[in-house]
Amino acid sequence: MAVITYREALNQALREEMSRDERVFLIGEEVAEYDGAYKVSKGLLEEFGEWRVRDAPIAELGFAGLGVGAAMAGLRPIVEFMSWNFALLAIDQVVNSAAKMHQMSGGQYNVPIVFRGPGGAALMLAAQHSQAPEPWYAYVPGLKVCSPATPYDAKGLLKSAVRDDDPVVFIEGELLYNVKGEVPEEEYVVPIGSADVKRAGSDVTIVAYGKMVHESLAAAERLAAEDGLEAEVVDLRTVRPMDLSTVLESVRKTNRVVVAEEGWPVANVGAQLTDDIQREAFDDLDAPVARVSALDVPMPYARNLEKLVVPSADRIVAAARHVGYIAR
């Protein structure tokens, strides 16, 4: 199987879906002439022409709205935000138009659109450009929210997102574009709303998505080596709708849970998941669910402070020991 980067996997997904369905087009800042700020759209202008790969002005609200209109008119737009931090300017179109149109039009208009781009803190981009946006969108009925961790999942999920008849918010990991992984040559899709057990274990369940899957896997190796604790790492892959049954199946086996995510701790994905777990698996818990997230502050610019705020494998290890009642 070919080993390619997350960036290349996304590029393949875009190319394959644009070849498969001529209604699919890509619009965003610098997606065409410059091949995309993160080179995800590399070569697409050349292959599909400027009619289907469109550079947009620096006006997120405008081109997001254009995308929603195009979707209502029968096209299948992919709107790239150079960063989800910039997408805050366009959130009205995502939340108030794309997510609600199907219901408010009594089913007359569905909005088959993908909003995609990188999210999460990278390195020293400071408070305004280091945000994990998943909970903002997961809050909204009418949206689906994906956040893949691996090249395989990135490609398969993006293809599902393009084919979905409803709006999908597709949040890529800014620090994951160079992550490599196996991706099959043949056609495949990863269904939206299905989690994946990335590492099997019997003693503690670590639920994560996006970049935190990699931190969780690193934490799991340390827990196995240092504590003899076998962690099961469940990758949500889709944050909404959440695949609760895979999570619960794991919890019923391990009786202990750590939820890890990049964003802030209040009203985040882990808060929702913890509520679901305590209700659906109360009798299977051996300890209160532990949550690992960024600290509850705007991201500091200083590198040493940033390191303290960003959640890490170390913090996941500590949380797993806590729920496993292992004192160190």
Place this chain on the structure above:
Amino acid sequence: MATKVVMAQLSPTMEEGKLVEWKLAEGDPVSQGDIVAEIETDKANMDVEAMGSGVLRKILVHEGATVPVGTLIGVIADPEEDIEPILAEAAAAEPAGAAPAEEPVVAAPAGEPAPGAATADLPPVAPAARDGRVKASPVARKMAAELGIELGTIPGSGPGGRIIKQDVEAAAAGAEVPAPGAPAAGAAVAGVAAGTPGAAGIVRLPALGEGRLRDERIEASQMRKAIARRLVESIGPVPHFFLTTEIDMERALDLRAELNAGLDGFKIGVTDILLKTAAEALVRHPEVNASWEGDAIHHHGRVDLGIAVALEGGLITPVLRDADRKGLRQIAEETTDLIERARARKLMPEEYQGATFSISNLGMFDIEEFTAIINPPEAAILAIGKTREKPVVEEGEVRVRRRMRVTMSCDHRVVDGATGARFLATFKGMLENPLALVL
């Protein structure tokens, strides 16, 4: 240090126990984990293990006596140690001992150390004694209930003395497997550290993955609730009704004979065929493999069959797990083992609890037909009578056929007349055309 030997609660329904036999005499040396006595619960005979080492200093309850759960029955201590405070405490508790205390005596009242060293080294027990509340994690509670372990009697190693999963596992391992020198809390921590929770005798029944049955609760409608209420008002907690049918056993018995002829001496019994048939019929009628839960009917995701076994002075129902997933031979082997150990009173609690449906066969006692009492929370039980030759009219002729009468007792809150009749029709049909059973 002194260690108390108490009448432990070994099954959820056990309120008192009979001391069958002391394995040691006063003055004999004891190591932790040694079997000191055998007691008889309401279900089976079980061993009592020493929780500490020393000498069996005092026997307080003599063979043949029956005492409430929690009663001090003996004391293990060093030869020179002063055990008077423990004896005095037990004597003081005696008048009240007639009614089983909420918290067994093993939980040494925290904050009131007895004079001397008598109780000082007992393992820390969950801080229950004070307000009667035992702190335990939800899964520890569930496991303890399943295993019949009284939470207040085991030490808690979690924060604030919370009893956690590993504590219950350690207690279960200590109670069931002679594991000398395995201190409860220490063994448990090691178990987790080694990544092997669930070892040592814990019976958990995880979902088996995709099967033919789904475990689900069907919320009770108001009508269903009213039916349940009215029926209970009418005839006691479980409103029974009975359905009887007669089954032609010719082909089933021929099949059994043919199978056994090819089995080199291993015998498949009639009961095994009936168990297999019942399991298959239950898969086709999941509404009978169910329980009434007050506001819902629980359709069980597994078929666990209770087999009523007569014992001297009582009966017990060992459970054949997942009968629908087993072939006749495996059913026969497991059933033989279960029944043998049931008669020897050597079944563990998890081997006779939690069936979803039961069968009682009194054919060997020459009973032609009888009604059995349902074992709650199961919703039905099948009473099997003796198979005997009878004249039957077929196609205008009188023929002699081997016939068996079965009566199903049904919990009317769960199973209505037609539901039960449909199940019984399937059961009968399969026995009369039994080839599919060998699949």
